Amino acid sequence: GTTIGILGGGQLGRMLVLAGTNLGYRFVTLDPAPDSPCGQVSEQIRAAYDDEHAARELARQCDVITYEFENVDAGVAALLEQESSVPQGSNLLYTTQHRLREKRSIEAAGVPVAPYREISSATDLVQAVAELGVPCVLKTTVGGYDGKGQVVIRQPEEAVAAYEQLAASGAELVLEQFIRFRCEISVIVARSTNGEAKAFPPAENIHVNNILHTSIVPARVPESVQEEARRLAVAVAESLGAVGLLAVEMFVAENGQLYVNELAPRPHNSGHYTMEGCATSQFEQHIRAICGLPLGSTKLLNPVVMVNVLGEHLEDVVQRFIQPDAEAERLNVVPKLHLYGKSEAKPGRKMGHINLLCQDAEQALEWIDQTNIWGNK
Ligand code: ATP
Numbered sequence: 001g002t003t004i005g006i007l008g009g010g011q012l013g014r015m016l017v018l019a020g021t022n023l024g025y026r027f028v029t030l031d032p033a034p035d036s037p038c039g040q041v042s043e044q045i046r047a048a049y050d051d052e053h054a055a056r057e058l059a060r061q062c063d064v065i066t067y068e069f070e071n072v073d074a075g076v077a078a079l080l081e082q083e084s085s086v087p088q089g090s091n092l093l094y095t096t097q098h099r100l101r102e103k104r105s106i107e108a109a110g111v112p113v114a115p116y117r118e119i120s121s122a123t124d125l126v127q128a129v130a131e132l133g134v135p136c137v138l139k140t141t142v143g144g145y146d147g148k149g150q151v152v153i154r155q156p157e158e159a160v161a162a163y164e165q166l167a168a169s170g171a172e173l174v175l176e177q178f179i180r181f182r183c184e185i186s187v188i189v190a191r192s193t194n195g196e197a198k199a200f201p202p203a204e205n206i207h208v209n210n211i212l213h214t215s216i217v218p219a220r221v222p223e224s225v226q227e228e229a230r231r232l233a234v235a236v237a238e239s240l241g242a243v244g245l246l247a248v249e250m251f252v253a254e255n256g257q258l259y260v261n262e263l264a265p266r267p268h269n270s271g272h273y274t275m276e277g278c279a280t281s282q283f284e285q286h287i288r289a290i291c292g293l294p295l296g297s298t299k300l301l302n303p304v305v306m307v308n309v310l311g312e313h314l315e316d317v318v319q320r321f322i323q324p325d326a327e328a329e330r331l332n333v334v335p336k337l338h339l340y341g342k343s344e345a346k347p348g349r350k351m352g353h354i355n356l357l358c359q360d361a362e363q364a365l366e367w368i369d370q371t372n373i374w375g376n377k
């Protein structure tokens with residue numbers, strides 16, 4: 001049998017393991033945590049992600065290696081490629097680890113991004129703000145997530161303070177024009193080692209405090225926009241020569257025009273709806289793609305709304321699920337709970353998610369409202 005190694009032992013890795021185990025693969029994960037979500041479902045090498053000795057051991061034990069986060073150490077990535085097989089390649093990581101490289105690669109695919117400027121000094125920034133206009137967003141080129149490492153500039157006078165705030169990190173910066181979007185969507189596309197590519201239906205994403213809160217599928221945009229979004233995602237994946245999953249986040253502007261915001265070369269939170277929503281989950285699709293199996297159908301089986309369960313929601317969610325749910329019956333929604341097996345429920349920490357299968361997304365949204373779990377907490 002084939003053994004698959006995963007760099008990282010978080011929930012994305014865990015769901016890859018669960019999907020891939022059903023396909024007959026064996027898994028070894030590399031993660032420093034004694035209680036990682038993957039540790040409960042796979043063998044684990046317990047070491048830091050940048051520990052070259054541990055990475056070599058992972059390569060020795062595995063036929064194929066993948067990763068569940070994009071900030072993989074470049075040295076480790078090169079080592080793994082040399083000592084084992086990393087179908088995704090290190091180039092995809094190199095590109096998606098850095099916002100400027102990422103934007104250039106999207107443009108090279110003929111796909112629009114928000115107008116942007118490279119920023120290396122406060123003077124650059126003042127000039128770029130004048131060129132792009134306000135509001136605009138200053139971001140670090142590396143290491144940002146959940147909105148960390150970015151500042152919105154609403155007035156030209158705010159530029160210097162914004163620069164000082166982010167330049168302290170020492171990273172290069174990029175300034176983007178602020179897109180007044182109608183909504184945000186994402187498309188998960190898979191491309192296999194054989195070059196076959198398939199995109200899942202777009203999810204409409206709602207963020208709260210810069211953390212994904214809900215994904216609604218089908219996205220509430222015209223069919224033509226959904227089609228275009230899938231086409232753009234496939235174009236980016238093909239132009240990059242990506243293998244495995246690529247999550248493509250986009251803004252839908254008021255006029256329906258699409259701009260790609262950022263990429264992630266891995267399973268994505270906004271693709272969790274596929275677990276029950278689609279004929280194939282994003283996790284199974286990733287395993288298929290990196291192992292050279294034919295890709296599965298991405299058909300949407302029914303409308304679905306995904307809501308994240310953060311630390312502050314966990315207790316109420318568990319209470320809700322051990323009792324009959326008359327409200328779900330009334331609204332004709334079927335809530336499917338996925339917990340990640342994390343021990344400490346800290347506020348803001350992703351502990352699980354719920355896929356609400358429904359006939360109409362509005363009813364699933366009403367269920368979320370009625371529970372009072374995701375209220376003002
Ligand atoms: P993630 O957790 O998705 O990796 P991140 O920290 O990498 O997030 P982005 O996705 O770049 O950051 O931005 C976070 C959010 O900020 C976006 O989802 C969007 O709501 C808003 N945003 C970012 N850039 C822009 C922009 N150019 N125009 C309008 N809104 C923006």
Ligand code: MG
Nearest residue numbers: 144145146262
């Ligand atoms: Mg990001």
Ligand code: MG
Nearest residue numbers: 146249261262
């Ligand atoms: Mg994002």
